Amino acid sequence: MNKAFILLIFFLYAFTVYAKSNDEVAANDTTEVIKLNKQAYTNRLTSPEQTIADATKALDIAIKLDYKAGIGEAYRVRGIGKYYLNQASAAINDYLNALSTFESIKDLRSQAKVDNNIGNLYLDNNLTKALEYFKKALAITERLNDQSLMASLYMNIGNVYYRKNSFNQALSYYDKSNVIFTELKDSANLVQCLQNRGVIYYKLNQYDVAEKLLLKANQSAKQLDLNKPVASTNLTLASLYIDKGDFNAAEKVVQEGEAYARALKDEKLTNDYNYTIYQLESKRKNYERALYYLQMIFRQDSSIHISNESTQINLIQEQFKQEAKQRDTELLLVNQQNDRIKFWAVTVVAGLLLVVVGLLVSNVKRKNATNSQLTELNEEVSRQKDNLDRVNHHLEEIIDERTKDLQIKNKKLSDYSSYLSHQIRGPIATLRGLMNLEREGLVDEKECIHMMDKCVSDIDQKIIEMSDMLNDTSKTTA
Structure with a gap:
């Protein structure tokens, strides 16, 4: 017993350790x-x-x-x-x-983040769809009061308005996101805000402000090893320097930015740099080189246009497939739920039927048992009735015998009563006569006593005879 108990304790300990380890x-x-x-x-x-x-x-x-x-x-x-x-x-x-x-x-917060990401996908081919996703995500984010995600969405909504050439409206959203990212000390996103605001000021022809913001963004991105912002910032800086006529500065930032774009394997950025080089060479009046890049840009633009159209179609198709898949999943879940409901309904009905059958069987068994008991009781009653009939019959026989005996005894009593009155009346009359004679003194006293004694003896003898006759049923009176 002790060994079994120790083994059980060891097993429980081992299981606990294993579960904890898992x-x-x-x-x-x-x-x-x-x-x-x-x-x-x-x-x-x-x-x-x-x-x-x-x-x-x-x-x-x-x-x-x-x-x-x-x-x-x-x-x-x-x-x-x-x-x-x-x-x-x-x-x-x-x-x-x-x-x-x-x-x-x-998980609403994560859903909003994904909506934000999907909105970014549509920035290059469907601004209306992009804004729809950003605002959908923003509604959730404002409800959750998630400042970081809210700032990202403000920045992305600003990107939509930038692409719509609504520069002032875009700048207002960039400024909102910049304030929040500054409070959160989010260095990576602050670089993006600096770049976006620099681009807007460049589009508004405020070159000094734009250059200051873009250089600051470029420097911060390099410190944080953010390759894409460096490449993107240099692209805008190159355009800015070309517009200002500072071709050497433009060439320098183009070479640096193009290297980052190639390192990132970003074809779109590389194509943008080709266009910037075309602009630079055209401004320098190096037309042969400009023509080379223009032809390259034409081929790439055609490819990108086809790619963008294809991408938009693919996005819609993928969304449709995912929505169809989700509908199928929901339908499957509904069917499974219905199947579970049907299963439990059938189970409950089957259980109720079993209970009913059980009750019926039990009722039949009880009825059979009751009928069997009633049959036994009827048989017992019949036996008791037969016994009672026999007892009644016996009692009737006894009563008949007793009645006959009483009739005989009554007759005897009647006969003996007549006989006794006849037999005793004589001695009693003699006694009465002797008593009268003795009062009158007509008889001698001794003789009177002797005769009276004889009369009494006769009476006593008659009574004894009558008693014997009453007790002896074999004798009858004459």
Whole structure:
């Protein structure tokens, strides 16, 4: 008994240690997913390819753990990496998977972040759709009072108005985001705000303000190793210097920016730099070189236009597929729910039928038992009735015998009564006569006593005879 108890304690301890170990492993893996996703997001402006690699690794681990929040974020961050590599069709697929995952766990903040990312995808081909997603995300963000995401959305809404050439309206949104990012001390996004505001002032022909903001953005981006903002900022600076006629400064920033664009493998940025070089060479009146870049730009623009049209179609198709998939999933869930309801309804009905059948069987058994008891009682009553009939018959016989005996005794009493009165009357009359004679003194006293004694003896003898006759049923009176 003691050995069994010790073995049980050991088993429980081992199981507890094993469970604790599994929990610790799961917690460590979850932490690894969070770390990889954060690392991937940080690299988005430096190395989008590394962003995709880290996010994919995080996604694999999160799927094994069934860690929904990690799965959704891995899809989202990987989509961002693909967006920075201009892989819009692949990006939208990841974004929609992320959105579906976050909706399943009702994570509104993450849903708003994905809506923001999808809005960025539409910036180059559908501004109305982009603004729709940004405002949808902003409504959720304002409800949650998420300052960081709110600032990002203000900046992206400003990008929409910039592309619509509504520069003052765009600047107002950039200024809003700049205030919030300054309060949050978000260095990476402050660089983006500086760049965006510099671009707006350049478009408003305020070159000095624009140059100051763009140079500051360029310097901050280099300090933070943010390759994409460096390339983008240099592109605007080159255009600014060309407009100012400072061709050497323009050539310098073009060479630097183009190197960053090639390092990023960003075809769109590279094409933008080709256009800037065309402008520079044209201003320098180097027409042969300008023509070369113009031809290159024409080919690339045609390719990009086709790509943009294809991207927009792919975005719509992917969205349609995802929505159809989501509808199918919802329909499947509804069917499963209906199947569960049907199953439980059938189970309940079957259970009720079993109960009813059980009650019927039990009732039949009780009726059979009751009928059996009633049959036994009837048989017992019949037996008792037969016994009672026999007893009654016997009693009747006894009563008949007693009646006959009483009749005989009554007759005897009647006969003996007549006989006794006849037999005793004589001695009594003699006694009475002797008593009268003795009173009158007509008889001698001794003789009178002797005669009276004889009369009494006769009476006594008659009484004894009568008693014997009454007790002897064999004798009858004459």
